[in-house]
Amino acid sequence: MITNMKRTVSAVAIAISMTFISACGSTNSGSGLTGTIKIDGSSTVFPITQAVVENFNYANRDVRIPVGVAGTGGGMKKFINGEIDICNASRPITDSEKETAKKNGIEYVEFKVAYDGISVVVNKSNNWINNISTEDLKKVWEPNSKIKKWSDLNPSYPNAEIKLYGPGMDSGTTEYFTEVINGQKMAIRKDYTPSEDDNVLIQGVRGEKYSMGYFGYAFYYENKDDLKVLGISSPNNAVVGPSFDTIKNGTYKPLGRPLFIYVNKKSMEQECIKEFLKYYFEGSKEHITEVGYVPLDDYSAEIAKIK
Amino acid sequence: MKDNIRYRKIKNKMFHIFILAITCLAILVLFVLVWDMLSKGLKTLDWQFLTSYPSMFAKKAGILPALVGSIYIILLTILFAVPVGLATAVYLEEYAKDNGFTRFIKINISNLSGTPSIVFGLLGLAIFVKFFGLGRSVIAGALTMALVVLPTVIVSSQEALKAVPQYLRHGSFAMGATKWQTIRKIVIPSALPGVLTGVILAISRALGESAPLLIVGAFSYVAFLPKDIFDSFMTLPIQIYLWIGQPKAEFREIASTGIIVLLILLLGINSIAIFLRNKYQKNID
Amino acid sequence: MSKKQNKEGLILSPRTARMKLSDTIAKNIFLFCAMISVFATIGIVLSLVIDSSGFFGKVSLKDFLTGTEWTPLFADPRFGVLPLVAGTVVITVISAIISLPVGLLTAVYLSEYAPHKVRTIIKPFIEILAGIPSIVYGFFALTWITPILQKLMPQTEIFNALSAGIAVGIMTIPLVSSLSEDALRAVPDSLRQGALALGATKLEMSMGVVVKAAISGIAASFVLAISRAIGETMIVTIAAGARPNFTLNPLQSVQTMTAFIVQVSQGDNPQGSVGFYSLFAVGLLLFVITLGLNIISNKIVKKYRYEL
Numbered sequence: 027m028i029t030n031m032k033r034t035v036s037a038v039a040i041a042i043s044m045t046f047i048s049a050c051g052s053t054n055s056g057s058g059l060t061g062t063i064k065i066d067g068s069s070t071v072f073p074i075t076q077a078v079v080e081n082f083n084y085a086n087r088d089v090r091i092p093v094g095v096a097g098t099g100g101g102m103k104k105f106i107n108g109e110i111d112i113c114n115a116s117r118p119i120t121d122s123e124k125e126t127a128k129k130n131g132i133e134y135v136e137f138k139v140a141y142d143g144i145s146v147v148v149n150k151s152n153n154w155i156n157n158i159s160t161e162d163l164k165k166v167w168e169p170n171s172k173i174k175k176w177s178d179l180n181p182s183y184p185n186a187e188i189k190l191y192g193p194g195m196d197s198g199t200t201e202y203f204t205e206v207i208n209g210q211k212m213a214i215r216k217d218y219t220p221s222e223d224d225n226v227l228i229q230g231v232r233g234e235k236y237s238m239g240y241f242g243y244a245f246y247y248e249n250k251d252d253l254k255v256l257g258i259s260s261p262n263n264a265v266v267g268p269s270f271d272t273i274k275n276g277t278y279k280p281l282g283r284p285l286f287i288y289v290n291k292k293s294m295e296q297e298c299i300k301e302f303l304k305y306y307f308e309g310s311k312e313h314i315t316e317v318g319y320v321p322l323d324d325y326s327a328e329i330a331k332i333k
Numbered sequence: 334m335k336d337n338i339r340y341r342k343i344k345n346k347m348f349h350i351f352i353l354a355i356t357c358l359a360i361l362v363l364f365v366l367v368w369d370m371l372s373k374g375l376k377t378l379d380w381q382f383l384t385s386y387p388s389m390f391a392k393k394a395g396i397l398p399a400l401v402g403s404i405y406i407i408l409l410t411i412l413f414a415v416p417v418g419l420a421t422a423v424y425l426e427e428y429a430k431d432n433g434f435t436r437f438i439k440i441n442i443s444n445l446s447g448t449p450s451i452v453f454g455l456l457g458l459a460i461f462v463k464f465f466g467l468g469r470s471v472i473a474g475a476l477t478m479a480l481v482v483l484p485t486v487i488v489s490s491q492e493a494l495k496a497v498p499q500y501l502r503h504g505s506f507a508m509g510a511t512k513w514q515t516i517r518k519i520v521i522p523s524a525l526p527g528v529l530t531g532v533i534l535a536i537s538r539a540l541g542e543s544a545p546l547l548i549v550g551a552f553s554y555v556a557f558l559p560k561d562i563f564d565s566f567m568t569l570p571i572q573i574y575l576w577i578g579q580p581k582a583e584f585r586e587i588a589s590t591g592i593i594v595l596l597i598l599l600l601g602i603n604s605i606a607i608f609l610r611n612k613y614q615k616n617i618d
Numbered sequence: 619m620s621k622k623q624n625k626e627g628l629i630l631s632p633r634t635a636r637m638k639l640s641d642t643i644a645k646n647i648f649l650f651c652a653m654i655s656v657f658a659t660i661g662i663v664l665s666l667v668i669d670s671s672g673f674f675g676k677v678s679l680k681d682f683l684t685g686t687e688w689t690p691l692f693a694d695p696r697f698g699v700l701p702l703v704a705g706t707v708v709i710t711v712i713s714a715i716i717s718l719p720v721g722l723l724t725a726v727y728l729s730e731y732a733p734h735k736v737r738t739i740i741k742p743f744i745e746i747l748a749g750i751p752s753i754v755y756g757f758f759a760l761t762w763i764t765p766i767l768q769k770l771m772p773q774t775e776i777f778n779a780l781s782a783g784i785a786v787g788i789m790t791i792p793l794v795s796s797l798s799e800d801a802l803r804a805v806p807d808s809l810r811q812g813a814l815a816l817g818a819t820k821l822e823m824s825m826g827v828v829v830k831a832a833i834s835g836i837a838a839s840f841v842l843a844i845s846r847a848i849g850e851t852m853i854v855t856i857a858a859g860a861r862p863n864f865t866l867n868p869l870q871s872v873q874t875m876t877a878f879i880v881q882v883s884q885g886d887n888p889q890g891s892v893g894f895y896s897l898f899a900v901g902l903l904l905f906v907i908t909l910g911l912n913i914i915s916n917k918i919v920k921k922y923r924y925e926l
Contacts, residue, residue: 093554219861233776345819420651449849459665513644541751544851
């Protein structure tokens, strides 16, 4: 009785371990590259990095690349602490971050990766609005904003409460948006739904009729059928909506901006990271356009930085 | 008088029908849930799904790292939880006297089993990830999950030990064995099937738990298999959670496919438990 | 060779002495393992208290417990936890409205009314409901319950408390049902026979006599279900929303204590940051609430247990 059970138990255990070991061992490495590359940071840049990692892994299965989305701010904190190798960033490194990195002995290289245009979106069913001015945007998003309903902004707009969605306090997108629209970094009203996960924002705007949100262009692009993007007008510029061309030629103002990755210099000495970066800049133009951002015309300057 | 009886009888009948309906309603919800999952997710369930890595394209995406990660974590969890749980149960059933100290331990265990699993996640984050410096790794996750399932293992081991007939112990003592010898050679082997059932219940619980591992693990994109216990990991429920968060409808579909895989795994494990329990029942009868 | 002596002064052979030694070692190992569960509790309390102390160094307990704005990560932070508590309470109440009556009535049916065959068929299904992971319920809430609610009541937000509350309620039905059923079955048959002999209908007997007799176990199951609902994480994270909202309107997006913990833990929280501390402050509050409920549940069982 007991020996029978022992046999069944060992058989099951062996079966499980074998499936596990075989799954572990069956890595089609292709190349012989191994190593670990820790990446974290901006959720805006994440789709690019994810596409690159996915394709890089087809040829280099043994290079393990976990990617997190703690937001540019969260990623930077880890990066200047030496906890990760590469930081996705949707805004340049700040002076205080530079200082902390220096204090911690972390040297880094900045790479420009693509261009983005932060897109302001509303629910698809709203056909009473096509554009919004930067002044109106400021009225809605500034700290202690008095705007609760659309009609507060403009009496001809519906008498309905605006539901707001946007990235949170760790987001480079929020930092850039607030600086450009509200005039001060991170100055923003408190009663919106903040999330570093852009998918939450997309779901929110898509599901709420009178909602508004802002995030990187790629997220609008991927969900064009479900969202409506607003053209932006500012004091010196006519209405312009985000698109591949307007972002590329710089006419999408003021919400157009470059996207970066920051790489730890010490990590860059590793073979796997060098190869990864080479792939990032040589092979990624199509990935970037596929995802919805605008690649640089020429990456040779960036490739030259890889040492 | 007669009317009153009739009225009460009618009320009785109505009540009977009412609670039968409610019970069936509860079960109906179960069927709706399962049907919903199957209708959304069954068509993407294939070998490719089971052996692929996650991808930004729903069609290419698969749950291999999640499945392997789950198995890895569970094996380690059992490795930690079962010896400690069984030892605790042995202490409580075979050695402990009925005093305040023992009651204190029992209260502790009962409190632990009532604590929300997310609090264990916080404990794991503070102690295993930060204080012990294990980072967001497989071993930190497994240690956390071991604590989550520990009360389950203890309680079912206690039941199994209680079920061992006293005459077995007495017979052993009569032959001059010490307590430890008796426990080691007689009591534990007899209780093993019951303990095993408890282990399987613990596995079942650990498979479905996402909250503690979300706190301890927290990665968005893990497209590799963990190479050692200090590596990052992905588990089945967390991968499903990440897919649910994606706005595209195709990801909802593969989320339900992932759920189907999870439910099949749970069904399989619980069936083994029921089978073993019945076998054990036959053996002692 | 010196001979060991046991308590009574009898001389032991070396082999027996070895056996006794291994006995003692074994016992102490087991005792140590038993203490691990105690260490775990101590660990939980310590980590929660120590890591929240950083929080309460900056924020007064009064502001924390009575403030109605929860924006700890913003530039001008507010630390009133009431919005999170409100979110938790709304969802818990909704889930209780579903799970307590349905669970109890199902238990009454299975214990008092159902023929044996029916019972053996139905019980496994209820147990299966209990075994389904909460993430499946979360998915169900978001993709099935919420669309239906939006059709019925168009002002329902995409993330809302009602949908999550319903799912949590369904998930906790088996908990109430099986614990209540155990309590009902423990009531001695003599009470049933007595009631029937006095002319009661089955309804009067089961609800008027048996349920009353089992009330301590039933109440305990209620409290446990509520405790479980409060601690529920995945369903509310997926379906209820991420916006701390001090409201009782179930059609709105809310954030519960557990959902907040998940949200903040996904980012980076270096030790010493306000984010890290707020995580543990909320965790401590959650722990205290569920601990309190568990203690109440135990007391109820002891105090109101029907003794023949």
